[in-house]
Amino acid sequence: xxxxxxxxxxxxxxxxxxxxxxxxxxxxxxxxxxxxxxxxxxxxxxxxxxxxxxxxxxxxxxxxxxxxxxxxxxxxxxxxxxxxxxxxxxxxxxxxxxxxxxxxxxxxxxxxxxxxxxxxxxxxxxxxxxxxxxxxxxxxxxxxxxxxxxxxxxxxxxxxxxxxxxxxxxxxxxxxxxxxxxxxxxxxxxxxxxxxxxxxxxxxxxxxxxxxxxxxxxxxxxxxxxxxxxxxxxxxxxxxxxxxxxxxxxxx
Amino acid sequence: xxxxxxxxxxxxxxxxxxxxxxxxxxxxxxxxxxxxxxxxxxxxxxxxxxxxxxxxxxxxxxxxxxxxxxxxxxxxxxxxxxxxxxxxxxxxxxxxxxxxxxxxxxxxxxxxxxxxxxxxxxxxxxxxxxxxxxxxxxxxxxxxxxxxxxxxxxxxxxxxxxxxxxxxxxxxxxxxxxxxxxxxxxxxxxxxxxx
Numbered sequence: 001x002x003x004x005x006x007x008x009x010x011x012x013x014x015x016x017x018x019x020x021x022x023x024x025x026x027x028x029x030x031x032x033x034x035x036x037x038x039x040x041x042x043x044x045x046x047x048x049x050x051x052x053x054x055x056x057x058x059x060x061x062x063x064x065x066x067x068x069x070x071x072x073x074x075x076x077x078x079x080x081x082x083x084x085x086x087x088x089x090x091x092x093x094x095x096x097x098x099x100x101x102x103x104x105x106x107x108x109x110x111x112x113x114x115x116x117x118x119x120x121x122x123x124x125x126x127x128x129x130x131x132x133x134x135x136x137x138x139x140x141x142x143x144x145x146x147x148x149x150x151x152x153x154x155x156x157x158x159x160x161x162x163x164x165x166x167x168x169x170x171x172x173x174x175x176x177x178x179x180x181x182x183x184x185x186x187x188x189x190x191x192x193x194x195x196x197x198x199x200x201x202x203x204x205x206x207x208x209x210x211x212x213x214x215x216x217x218x219x220x221x222x223x224x225x226x227x228x229x230x231x232x233x234x235x236x237x238x239x240x241x242x243x244x245x246x247x248x249x250x251x252x
Numbered sequence: 253x254x255x256x257x258x259x260x261x262x263x264x265x266x267x268x269x270x271x272x273x274x275x276x277x278x279x280x281x282x283x284x285x286x287x288x289x290x291x292x293x294x295x296x297x298x299x300x301x302x303x304x305x306x307x308x309x310x311x312x313x314x315x316x317x318x319x320x321x322x323x324x325x326x327x328x329x330x331x332x333x334x335x336x337x338x339x340x341x342x343x344x345x346x347x348x349x350x351x352x353x354x355x356x357x358x359x360x361x362x363x364x365x366x367x368x369x370x371x372x373x374x375x376x377x378x379x380x381x382x383x384x385x386x387x388x389x390x391x392x393x394x395x396x397x398x399x400x401x402x403x404x405x406x407x408x409x410x411x412x413x414x415x416x417x418x419x420x421x422x423x424x425x426x427x428x429x430x431x432x433x434x435x436x437x438x439x440x441x442x443x444x445x446x447x
Contacts (some may be wrong), residue, residue: 004426039377044400045431051401055383057316058273062280078375121330151379170289199285234274237281 003033007040065235070201113213116245119149120173120203124179134165146174151181162191167196173207180211206230206238261329263425268317268439280310283330285336295341311339318403384435392428399425 009015010023027034142157155178162171176191188211195204211225212218230242268274289303313333316322318327322332385393395413398404406418406425415421 004430008299008429010424021313038435039433040429042375042377043429043436045382046378046436047385047432049378049402050385051397052311054397055311056307062277063303063307066281066284168289168293172288187308199288201283216278234277235281237278239278248423 003036004040006039008044010037011041011044069235070199078201080218112245112248113210115248116213116241117210119146119177120170120207133163134168143174146178149181151178154178155182155184169195169200173200173203176204176207176211180207182213185211200239206241264329265317265322268314273325276314283310283333284329287333290334291337291341293344297341305337305340308340309333312336312340325351380436380439381432384432384439388428388432388435391424395421395425396428396432 006023010020013022013024027037062222098225138157139161142154142161145151145154145157155175158171158175158178162168162175165171172191172194176188176195179185179188179191189208192204192208195201198204205226207222212223224246227242227246230236230238231246233239236242264275264279268305279384284303287306287309288299288302291297291305292299295302297305301359313322313336385396388396391413395409398409398412401407404412406422409425410416410418412420413421414425
């Protein structure tokens with residue numbers, strides 16, 4: 001075990017310099033020792049390789065999970081917006097509205113929206129570039145205002161950009177957030193729903209919930225149920241935030 | 253970077269270093285859409301190709317943090333990830349990259365280590381050890397991965413695996429390493445197993 005300990009120290013670079021020189025000299029003299037060092041060098045590299053493979057497999061499993069969820073979400077959205085279901089939903093909304101103002105689950109626990117809201121980070125300025133058709137100057141101006149939380153001024157610019165670039169869904173997200181903060185809730189929810197079939201579907205869902213919170217006339221059980229679903233999901237990026245919001249929710 | 257973003261980035265850095273899976277998973281999901289959009293837009297690649305590069309960039313970043321090559325944040329982790337992605341794109345899709353890509357603000361990633369991708373260079377004994385590790389038993393596999401791959405200290409391993417102290421953990425680690433060595437000598441796969 002003593003030799004193995006030395007070999008390992010040597011291979012992991014933890015052997016003191018003075019000992020290292022002596023160890024290398026010993027390897028020159030002792031062919032068996034040299035072979036042992038080479039063998040353990042490979043064994044340790046093999047362990048690292050197994051770790052890398054396992055890490056890559058983990059990423060692949062996350063990726064498969066995301067793609068499967070997106071697929072389910074897209075199918076659900078398509079089903080939700082079929083004419084028949086839309087009628088049922090409209091009826092349900094009428095019923096749900098009768099419960100509005102009845103439940104105020106947060107009571108005096110503070111303004112849940114203010115506690116939960118964080119503007120989505122600026123990806124546009126960070127990414128830069130563009131393919132020549134994208135008005136980067138206008139985007140920088142809009143995102144500059146957005147970053148300074150000047151949402152009223154940012155909104156018309158973002159509306160224009162989102163309209164002109166439907167292939168860049170994140171613009172609809174910024175447009176929705178600016179509308180949300182300006183109090184144009186219908187417009188905000190329209191923008192967030194436009195993200196349903198995109199890679200920003202999770203973000204759209206989250207900010208839609210925040211819009212409900214800010215509007216204040218939410219249906220508590222439905223909102224609580226949506227938050228519970230997110231909190232239970234291991235793959236939702238707002239899982240922790242949903243958990244936090246639910247903790248503030250007083251027990252029935 | 254403002255103070256809050258800096259604190260969040262440092263905290264994420266610590267989580268990554270610890271191998272906190274939930275944080276890693278959340279960060280994967282948060283950065284993925286932006287990376288895909290950026291890659292598709294700037295490098296004329298399919299979404300699947302961008303996802304492949306994203307995963308490689310994510311892995312390189314993880315290894316750089318784990319190995320202590322990235323300890324202080326001068327820009328956001330997202331910017332570093334894009335910097336790595338940029339290099340990987342340029343390596344793999346140089347001819348197809350669009351002209352006029354203005355990514356000069358990204359950090360210089362020339363020093364970033366992407367050697368892990370070069371698996372072709374692994375020799376037969378290394379690949380045997382990687383395969384046989386799974387047959388070593390869960391305790392040994394875990395202790396060797398924690399030490400050699402995740403770079404845990406012996407104290408941290410003792411805590412993680414509920415050993416009495418680091419000396420006990422160290423002794424166990426040597427036993428496991430030696431057993432793996434013996435297995436490689438006895439059962440070592442032939443080259444055909446890797447073809």
